[in-house]
Amino acid sequence: MTETSGEPYQCMQEVTISDYANANGLEISQVACPNGHFCDEPNIRDLYGYDSTNSITYIKLFFTIVREDDSTNPAITPQILDQQMQQLNDDFLPYGIQYEYNWRYYESSYFRVFSAPSYFSCDSMRQVMYVSPETQYNVIATHLINPGNSWTTNPTLFDPMGYRSGSIMSTNPLGAQFTGDLSRHVFSHELGHVFGLIHTYWGYNELASCINMCAENLATGSSDFAGDRCSDTPPERWWSGETFAGAGLDSCSGLAWPIYPNKNHMNISIYGANKLFSPQQVSRIYCYMEDYWQHIIAGVRMSADTTFGKAPFTVNFSGWSDKNVNSWFWDFGDGDTSVVQNPQHQFDTPGVYTIETNINSNEGEYTQIKNSYILVHDDTVKTIELTSSPGDTVLLPISMTNFIPVTKMTIPVTFTGIMALTVLDVSTEGTRAETSTSTIVNYDSFNKRYTFILETPFGEPVNPDTGIVAYMKIIVPSGPPDSLSVSVSPYSSYDVLNEYYDNVYTPVTSGSYLIRSGCCENIRGNIDGDALDQVDISDLVYYVDYSFGSPQGPAPSCYEEADVDNNGSLDIADIVYLVSYMFSGGPVPMSCF
Template sequence: MRKCYRISIVVTLLGLILSLLASGQLAAGTGSGQPDKALYAAGKVNIQLEDDVDVGRFQRGFGLVSTGLGSLDNILNGFKADALRPVFARAERPKVNSGMRDLTRFYEISFPDNADLDAIIRALMQNPHIRVAEKVPICMMDAVPNDPQYSNQWSMSPPAPDPQFYNAWDSETGSDSIKVAIIDTGVLYRHPDLAGNIWVNPGEDVDQDGVVFDNDDLNGIDDDGNGIIDDLIGYDFLSSLSGGPAPGEDGYTRDPDPNDFDGHGTHVSGIVAAMNNNGTNVTGAAGGWYGGHRSYRGVRIMCLRAGGHNAAGQGLFNSNDIAAAFDYARLMGANVINLSVSDRSYSAARAAAIANALNAGITYCHSAGNEDTSEAGYDALPGVLSIAATNRYDQKWKWNDTSGSNFGDWISVSAPGEDILSTVSNAYSPGTASYTGTSMASPNAAGLSALIRSAMPSLTRQKADSILVHTADNIDAQNPLYVGLLGTGRINAYTAMQAIAHAKFTADLTDANVPFGVQFTDQSPGSPTAWTWAFGDGGTSVDQNPLHTYTSPGIYMVSLKVDEARGLGERHLRNFVWARADTIKLDSVAANPGSTVTLNVYYRNTAQVKEIIFPFTNANSAGVVLDPSTPFDKTGTRSENFDYADWITYNDGAQQFTLRLVPNSPGNTLYMQPGAGVLVKLMYDIPADAPRGSVITVDSASIPALPSDKHPVVTALWGNYWPVYKPGKIVVRSCQRGNFRCDGTIVDLSDLSSLVSFLTIGTPAPDPCAANVNATGIIDLSDLSYLVSYLTTGTPVPSYCP
């Protein structure tokens, strides 16, 4: 296994680690934990304006910046400022007494890269319109599942000591209603062990298919009205960085694609929510439980890129970009934020964004840092969870005399951070690797926070954080030199889960055509005394094990709240019940011998459809076959614009066929939307000698390995299913005697006229059966008399030809 150690969260490549070891430099710092030289963005200054400044007057023109404030403009133009932009582009002034910081006051000013920033700041701080002027800091990167590398994850698998996530998963595996914002180098969102847990912004998901970074949704429109275009799964906020990008790394322009070249953000994301029990790679703390019901997905990873890999091999972050990502996470409803970076430089903008996130009820987990110092970083604010790192023996992680987990009375709690196996991006290629540092400890705590929030979404931040912190295992005995300096101990997921109430339930049926009843069964572990059910369709119940009938099609979230000794427990399973009213039915038509007939296939679907496989047979002895030249026709049907429509099997001898219809070819995601109408037309040839009265049934056929009574099969957004099927029929017309040409029309005077003409002059030629009106076997005057009597008196009624 390749190991890559992240020391001071700046190390991003194994080669860099080795070079640092060789030089004795394991971090941009000294033994005291103080950096030799703080990093700041070249040519960038942040300002915080006084409340009375009208920012609506700000503009830029002819290479100059204008604020409409003469004294301020003189400073900016004197130092050749060439750009002015808000740090928080979507910010609005908060309501009075809301407790929120006013983010509209923060602006970033750009000067030439070689500008004397200290001189600029001194001048700005003398201006009455400026409350704060400062440099822009650059931060450094600080149940038994079937996942094949699970046993190599010491922090996720037995034996203890560890957080016992494996025991906690008996109670909670993570809910897809909880969002965890990963502010980092991005996320390799198509990593096979992460893709299922990536958050998809519903406001930008134009076709509502839930596909991660769906090209169909990249329309250049701000569909959700949040001020950012095409933020499908988060956003790439990285705008500037020192040193230029590494070869192959994304440039420093903000855009909708938060992909991860470096790998740090992908590693952090996997610790929080790699997909559990999916037979792939590793497990995550709150990764759900795959391989079963669609409702058991893990927490959602909100992908927010604020850092990158520069040409010098460093993983660096622009502090303003971090602040913008924080504000986005708050606005988009994140429940937990993880930031694994060094915070050795203060930023008023970042501090304001953090304060607003905390006030909004978001848990913020922050890596304590890797300088082996007791000095707190600037993000160790009241309400922030600062996470120290431990090894597999519950000891504070330490590399050497100048590198290891930070510690102090400001630490909230500790978590595993040494040799942590997780998902990675290797220059956009998926893989796994082991990293070390408080960068890894923080997402372990964030994952536990997400588990706690999943179990009880209504908890306040303060209560959820208190459970996380106060259910930790005391590790003072293992760390005699750090007693009281590693927080309350090492996190324990199992103990945390035992401290809160849980609601659990199952159902005997979750997918069917309406109407159908569902028997729900309470499985809550804490002996509840009261139950409150919500079935998603407006129905409710207070019974312990209710029976509920679904009558309208839809995909429904089912919720259960229970009252037990530990308090109120709750469980919300999205997309739990799928009620359908889906049918495939065929026409029944009459056809004349020697003709071609169209048999319409009608389809009604109530969910978005990815693929339809339609096996059918029309085996018969009448010689009726699919038209060899045009066996089916899509013209004017619901499948007219499908990318793919062709045969999987075509056995014209046995008259057994399987037609496959796909709205979009592989790699695309456009689905057939719910609706009803003709899906496709089947074209049949009726031979001239087909026995009249023959009935050919076009019925569903079996597909090997699938139940014979469940065809055709449809793959929809919520899974595979079998619509209710109604066979079609082709009837070879049999005509009434007297219908001179046996053309299926009503017997009338035209038939009498034709019979008279035939009996007198021998033309036109009749159908031999139809002209023999009295069924004697001979066409003569007695047939004419029989027909006259029927047309004038209605009797006797002629029989039908066989």
């Protein structure tokens, strides 16, 4: 292709999150960057990742090598490209990723050499050079004059299937970016950007202003909870090499730079970034792959019409392959399998399921595994019986059985009865949701209705289990014996809800509290207070001794038990009632409730 001659073609070297924020008037934190994608949250990120038991994931790349109009002076040779790909696959093999690639030449002296002040001016080059970005990741190899670096578009900024995705690899010798020099592992670095990874240094060097919210800061260290973009790895000094001598301070935190060699692929220095990705970064790569890059996976890939629901839960799976497939195999993680390309499967038991599909093809075997892909819930929130005495301050336990992680719980509680309770607080101390914050969002004391919300902190869900998640702290009023039923149930606009990030569902509720402000158990008549709560002749003797004994016998320990006929007083009528019950087949003593 021939273009009009003139100044070298211009496009920007790299679009970072901070560039995007500055261009759009967004505020940038100098302490910690916000989490702009669910893969930034450690709890979600850690559902992904790779270990040696997983299969290899194959990614499709397509290279356009720019050369002059007369087919001379290619940006790189096929031999150099092959060397780069061998190194790329060596770098990514420990993390279960390999790259398949094709390439072509593109004749354009106009695009063969250019400078780079404007990102969007690259559009025309990408539009004419990209090949099927909806099925493969495109890379252009050419020569950048200024600043001489390769660049990759962060997948959160533009459509990964569009012409603004992809990478431009520079062959500028100053940057030693995409030439025969393999010491810097630059292509591995750029492919890290493809999967959402950010540089592991703060700014462009240790003297840069503290403006880039997506690079490392010594003050944040390697804490997961500052956000992956800031702290998925320890920060490294930009110009430090395999050995480092001399003092240096991080201008953002004022802390001294540690003395250790660069190791992470997402650092960059004159010595290269050529060692490893951190475990957090690997999980982040797989998380981004799931959300943005399914369309460039080669060999085999799967999808599902739904991934979240209540047991029994039916899912329709679809398998895709660009190979000549001889056979399919699916493992649904619950002991069942299938050998068809597009199976339907019912999950009868709630839980979190990892799905695997495998093909045998003329080109070999390919497998895709999606960890924690299917979430099946059948949660319950329940209450239990509780006995109290007048004036007591008691803790009413709320118990939950959850089969998938829960990040937020909405729990409405209703009280049925004439007793007036005072709700003091909701506490998670000592429960399996202890790190959650509790907030009472509705307090309708007149109608005896209360709703509170439990919300977990960043990255710390309530994991699947059974047990108490909260206590309601209440005061039982003083006064005559009374009872009150307490249950978890919806009212007005308040529903019983569990949430796992964007997944919202209603758990089953069961049971109810029976709060009794008294000492009576079951039926009345256990006047001597025996531990087995039996009503027998010893109770009658006790009552007669109390009523007519000389000297008078001890008073009943529980007034309500002695008020056998429930008329509000202790008198001869209670004794007559007991005699009739025991010896004449009279009615059973009145209930305590």
